[in-house]
Every structure is written in structure tokens, then in C-alpha cells.
Amino acid sequence: MRIIGGTRNKRLQLGASAAMFAAMIFGGLLVQISHGQTAPVQFDVVSVKMHSPDNQGGRMQLLPNGVQLSNLPLKDLIVQAYGLVLTDQVEGLPNWVNSERFDIEAKVAGADVAAFKKLTLDQVRSMGRLILTDRFKFASHEEKKILPLYSLVVAKGGSKLQRSTMSTEDPNARTGVIGVGHSSNSNGTFMTELTARGAAMDALASTLSRQGLGRVVLDNTGLTDRYDFKLSWAGVSMAADANPTDTSGPSLFTAVSEQLGLKLESQKGPVSVLVVDHIEEPSSN
Numbered sequence: 508m509r510i511i512g513g514t515r516n517k518r519l520q521l522g523a524s525a526a527m528f529a530a531m532i533f534g535g536l537l538v539q540i541s542h543g544q545t546a547p548v549q550f551d552v553v554s555v556k557m558h559s560p561d562n563q564g565g566r567m568q569l570l571p572n573g574v575q576l577s578n579l580p581l582k583d584l585i586v587q588a589y590g591l592v593l594t595d596q597v598e599g600l601p602n603w604v605n606s607e608r609f610d611i612e613a614k615v616a617g618a619d620v621a622a623f624k625k626l627t628l629d630q631v632r633s634m635g636r637l638i639l640t641d642r643f644k645f646a647s648h649e650e651k652k653i654l655p656l657y658s659l660v661v662a663k664g665g666s667k668l669q670r671s672t673m674s675t676e677d678p679n680a681r682t683g684v685i686g687v688g689h690s691s692n693s694n695g696t697f698m699t700e701l702t703a704r705g706a707a708m709d710a711l712a713s714t715l716s717r718q719g720l721g722r723v724v725l726d727n728t729g730l731t732d733r734y735d736f737k738l739s740w741a742g743v744s745m746a747a748d749a750n751p752t753d754t755s756g757p758s759l760f761t762a763v764s765e766q767l768g769l770k771l772e773s774q775k776g777p778v779s780v781l782v783v784d785h786i787e788e789p790s791s792n
Contacts, residue, residue, distance in 0.1 A: 548623050550634055551616035555642045555789050558608040569631070569682065571624060573614035580608055581643070588635040589647075589781050592716040592723050599647075599783035607788070613638060646785040654778040657724045657771045659712045659763075667768035671733040673705035683707060683733055685714050694755045697742040705733045715771070718759060723778055728769060738766055 550573065558578045566577040576584070581604045582594050591597065613634070615623045623631075639645035673680055683705035690698050701714065712726040719742075741756030756762075763769050 547630075548615050548619040548626070548634075550613040550638070551619070553613045553638055553642070554611065555638070556610045558610050570614070572617075572620045573612070573623070574631075574635075575613075576609070576611040578608050579611060580605065584609075584611070584635075585639065585645070585781070585783075588632070588639055589779075590632065591779065591781065592713055596723075596779065597781045597783065601786065603788065604786065609789075611638065642789045644785060644787040645783070647781050647783045650780050650782055651777045652780050653775055654722070656722045656774055656776050656778060657715075657720060658727045658774050659708065659715070659724055660727050660770050660772055661729070662764050662768050662770040665768055666728070666730060667766065668730065668734040668736055671705040671735045673733070673735065677705070680705060683710060685710055687714065687718075692755060696755050698756055699740055699742055699759075701738040703734065703736050703738075705735065707731075707733050715759070715763075720759075724771065725776070736767060738762055 566575065567579070568575045582597060582600060585597055585600075585604075586592070586594055636645075671683070673683070683703065685701065685703045685706050688700045688702075690700065692698055699718065703711065708726045708728045708730050712724040716722070716724040739756065740759045740762035757765060760771050763771055
């Protein structure tokens with residue numbers, strides 16, 4: 508792996524590793540820290556730069572020949588590199604990790620593009636930890652804690668999900684897409700709208716984990732297809748003088764049940780926590 512502007516030019520081989528970029532982009536969930544598939548290719552060029560404060564836009568994109576991440580908090584990179592969901596699952600980070608943001612671009616060699624396109628998401632993710640290790644001197648260990656979580660299961664009446672009609676030629680067919688937007692209705696109720704195309708259930712569980720529940724959501728639906736669906740629920744009212752409990756739309760729990768035929772069940776279970784042993788600011792490009 509060649510480091511643009513860095514001090515090293517050695518090629519780093521990808522050994523047994525775990526989970527990375529696609530979860531951040533498309534939302535995969537692993538409650539246990541992943542030690543999944545390894546990738547048969549490696550990044551040939553990696554650039555890590557401090558993000559310019561003049562550019563407030565952010566983007567995370569899976570490219571045909573690599574990945575491109577813009578305006579990325581390093582803590583988010585760590586969370587996704589290790590297949591976690593919540594930033595609370597990472598302990599022991601210095602303060603600068605929460606304030607500094609980075610632009611990261613990683614590409615495979617031209618001869619490896621065809622092989623890269625065939626990688627599974629776990630294999631693509633497995634290519635990320637070496638960036639943390641090589642550029643940030645990152646080292647950590649895993650601990651398990653019994654914490655409250657939500658289990659996503661099929662409701663008693665059965666799933667209402669429809670199999671995806673996304674074409675295999677669609678540029679997002681590899682991963683699926685889940686988008687989350689917000690609006691307010693005529694009553695001033697804050698509404699959240701989730702739209703999914705070609706989405707797997709682990710991606711839905713990961714997305715739900717990030718909707719203010721304060722817990723990891725684990726996919727236990729047993730549903731293995733990809734699906735197209737919409738989900739809409741009410742949050743607290745945006746009106747300053749409104750009663751937050753007086754909404755004109757369903758709660759997230761009700762919406763998941765009524766609109767998708769699924770259910771969020773409260774449980775306790777082992778959740779992986781990543782304890783950071785060492786991390787350094789990267790050398791400038």
C-alpha cells in the first residue's frame with residue numbers, strides 16, 4: 508500500500524480482519540465485533556488528509572476501485588471499521604478524535620479492480636482496519652458487556668415486506684440504499700421518513716440503532732432477501748408549545764409493526780465494546 512505524502516511505501520498484506528466501509532455507507536450491523544472474511548486484494552494507494560473547515564459537506568462512497576470518505580469523524584471510522592453501531596461502543600479515545608475530521612481515499616491497483624468489484628461487503632470492510640493501524644497506529648482489544656438491546660423479529664401476523672425490484676445493473680445493487688429524512692406535518696409534528704431500496708435486514712437494524720433508541724438493534728428476523736420499503740413515524744412535536752406526547756403519527760415501535768410486519772423486542776444481551784489501547788494523529792499528507 509502506497510501512502511500518499513506519508514513516510515512509508517511498503518505494501519501491506521491483508522490478513523485476518525473484520526468490518527468496514529460499507530456498514531458506514533449502507534448500514535450493516537454486527538453486535539459482536541466482526542472477525543469475518545478476508546479480502547483477496549489490498550488497497551494500493553491510501554490518502555489521509557485533515558478535512559478543510561471551509562468545506563462543510565460530507566460524503567461516504569463506495570467506488571468501483573475503492574472508497575472515498577469526506578469530512579469523517581475518526582470515531583465514526585473506528586465504529587464502522589469494527590462492525591459496531593453506536594459510538595458508545597468505543598472506549599478510551601483521546602479528545603482530539605471527537606473534534607478532528609478527515610478526508611480518506613483508498614484505491615486498489617488497476618489490475619485488482621475486477622477482483623475488488625466481486626468482493627462481499629465483509630471483505631470490503633476487512634480492508635479498513637489496516638488504514639487505522641498504519642496511519643493512526645491504532646491498537647485495541649474487545650470486551651463484552653451485558654447491555655439492553657432491541658431484537659428485530661417478525662411480528663405475529665407475518666412480514667409485510669416486498670422483495671426488492673432493484674435491477675442488478677443498478678449501481679447500488681451491491682449494497683442497497685437506506686435514506687432517512689425529516690419533515691413536519693400541519694400539526695407541527697416532527698416526522699421521520701425512511702426509504703429503502705434493495706435493503707437487507709441487518710442494514711435496517713443498523714439504521715434503527717441510530718434513531719435515538721440508545722440501544723443496539725439486532726436483526727433476528729431470519730429474512731434473507733433484499734427489500735424495498737418505506738417507514739414513517741412521529742417524533743416529538745416541532746411546535747414550541749405542543750405536548751411532545753401528543754403526536755399525529757405512530758411511534759417508531761408502532762410503525763415497525765404496522766408498516767413492516769416486524770417487531771422490536773426489548774432484551775438484554777452481550778454487546779461488544781472496543782477498548783482503545785493506542786492511537787496517534789496521522790502524519791500529514
